[in-house]
Amino acid sequence: MFHALATSTRRDILRRTIEREQSVSTLASEYEMSFAAVQKHVAVLEAANLIVKRAEGRERLVRANPEMIARARALLARYEELWRSRIARLDELLAETPAPRADTTDTTDTTDVPRTEEGD
Amino acid sequence: MFHALATSTRRDILRRTIEREQSVSTLASEYEMSFAAVQKHVAVLEAANLIVKRAEGRERLVRANPEMIARARALLARYEELWRSRIARLDELLAETPAPRADTTDTTDTTDVPRTEEGD
DNA sequence: ATAACGTACAACCAAATGGTTGCACAAAGA
DNA sequence: TCTTTGTGCAACCATTTGGTTGTACGTTAT
Numbered sequence: 001m002f003h004a005l006a007t008s009t010r011r012d013i014l015r016r017t018i019e020r021e022q023s024v025s026t027l028a029s030e031y032e033m034s035f036a037a038v039q040k041h042v043a044v045l046e047a048a049n050l051i052v053k054r055a056e057g058r059e060r061l062v063r064a065n066p067e068m069i070a071r072a073r074a075l076l077a078r079y080e081e082l083w084r085s086r087i088a089r090l091d092e093l094l095a096e097t098p099a100p101r102a103d104t105t106d107t108t109d110t111t112d113v114p115r116t117e118e119g120d
Numbered sequence: 121m122f123h124a125l126a127t128s129t130r131r132d133i134l135r136r137t138i139e140r141e142q143s144v145s146t147l148a149s150e151y152e153m154s155f156a157a158v159q160k161h162v163a164v165l166e167a168a169n170l171i172v173k174r175a176e177g178r179e180r181l182v183r184a185n186p187e188m189i190a191r192a193r194a195l196l197a198r199y200e201e202l203w204r205s206r207i208a209r210l211d212e213l214l215a216e217t218p219a220p221r222a223d224t225t226d227t228t229d230t231t232d233v234p235r236t237e238e239g240d
Numbered sequence: 241a242t243a244a245c246g247t248a249c250a251a252c253c254a255a256a257t258g259g260t261t262g263c264a265c266a267a268a269g270a
Numbered sequence: 271t272c273t274t275t276g277t278g279c280a281a282c283c284a285t286t287t288g289g290t291t292g293t294a295c296g297t298t299a300t
Contacts (some may be wrong), residue, residue, distance in 0.1 A: 002131075006123035007258085018202045025276055037259055039278070044257095058267040058276050066203045073196035076189055082138045083186045127288085145246055157289055159248070164287095178246050178297040 001072055004048035009033075010041050014064055017051055021063040121192055124168035129153075130161050134184055137171055141183040 005011055013027055028038035042062060045051045049068045054061045125131055133147055148158035162182060165171045169188045174181045 002122050003126040006126045009258090011122075014199065015202065018199060019206060023276075024278095028276095033258085034260065035277085036261080036279085040258075043278085060277065064199075064203065066200060069196055069199045069203070073193055073200060076193035076196065079134065079138060079184075079189045080186060080193060082135065083184065083189070086139060129288090143246075144248095148246095153288085154290065155247085156249085156291080160288075163248090180247065 001048045001050070001068065004044050004050055005072065007041070009038075010045055013038075013041055013045060013062075014050055014069075017062050018064040018066075021054075021061050023056075023059040023061055025059070027062065121168045121170070121188065124164050124170055125192065127161070129158075130165055133158070133161055133165060133182075134170055134189075137182050138184040138186075141174075141181050143179040143181055145179070147182065 005014075009031065016022065016027060016030070024039055024042055025035060027042065028035040031038055042051065042053075046053060050065055051062050052065050054063070125134075129151065136142065136147065136150070144159055144162055145155060147162065148155040151158055162171065162173075166173060170185055171182050172185050174183070
């Protein structure tokens with residue numbers, strides 16, 4: 001899934017199909033590469049469930065699948081959560097510790113922690 | 121950056137280095153592959169700024185960079201926001217429309233997407 | 241001083257990736 | 271009917287990727 005998101009062309013296709021459902025050839029006309037190349041990108045996105053296709057006559061209409069985007073985002077949010085809990089653990093340890101010698105403990109990595117505080 | 125996240129080994133390295141800062145060889149001992157392979161994975165993550173390395177004697181201590189994880193997550197969140205605004209636009213249109221003929225439009229919600237020519 | 245360890249990097253290899261062209265086929269239009 | 275259009279797929283090619291081994295070099299330990 002991250003693999004499917006790893007190409008700017010595919011992220012752009014995803015963006016366009018979020019904006020509005022459109023056919024494969026319409027998408028292909030937006031890029032320099034051949035139709036087949038775009039068709040393969042669409043296939044990769046489809047395999048990753050990031051888009052869904054719908055048949056309409058001879059056209060295949062493509063639209064983004066917001067569920068999968070949310071899933072990728074949730075996964076990254078979980079990494080952030082891991083980081084926060086690690087910080088919380090360190091904070092606990094520091095709180096429990098009666099600060100034995102404060103002159104040597106100022107080199108810990110908690111100093112440059114950006115404390116991502118963007119409430120979700 | 122998504123490319124760096126596209127391999128499970130690298131996501132696992134990221135997870136471990138979120139948990140606790142550790143050396144490259146310590147990381148390498150966790151996987152079946154050779155040290156050099158892990159070292160290259162670490163280099164990819166470093167190039168993507170998802171981790172940072174710190175020299176300590178002959179060791180290189182690796183830790184995750186939460187800023188970059190947050191950035192990836194924010195990018196995906198923005199995709200979701202695009203989707204939500206698209207839905208909001210549709211809702212607006214439907215609200216304005218005096219429901220001309222409800223007998224043919226009840227098939228699906230996204231099937232008859234109005235061609236909103238907007239500039240985002 | 242010598243050995244062992246941790247790291248980086250180069251060279252190499254197989255497989256995957258991103259692109260191409262060409263072909264087959266169904267749907268729409270002449 | 272015959273042609274055009276939209277799509278999918280196969281074959282092919284160059285580059286990248288993920289792995290290997292080997293080598294070099296600084297750091298630690300004996």
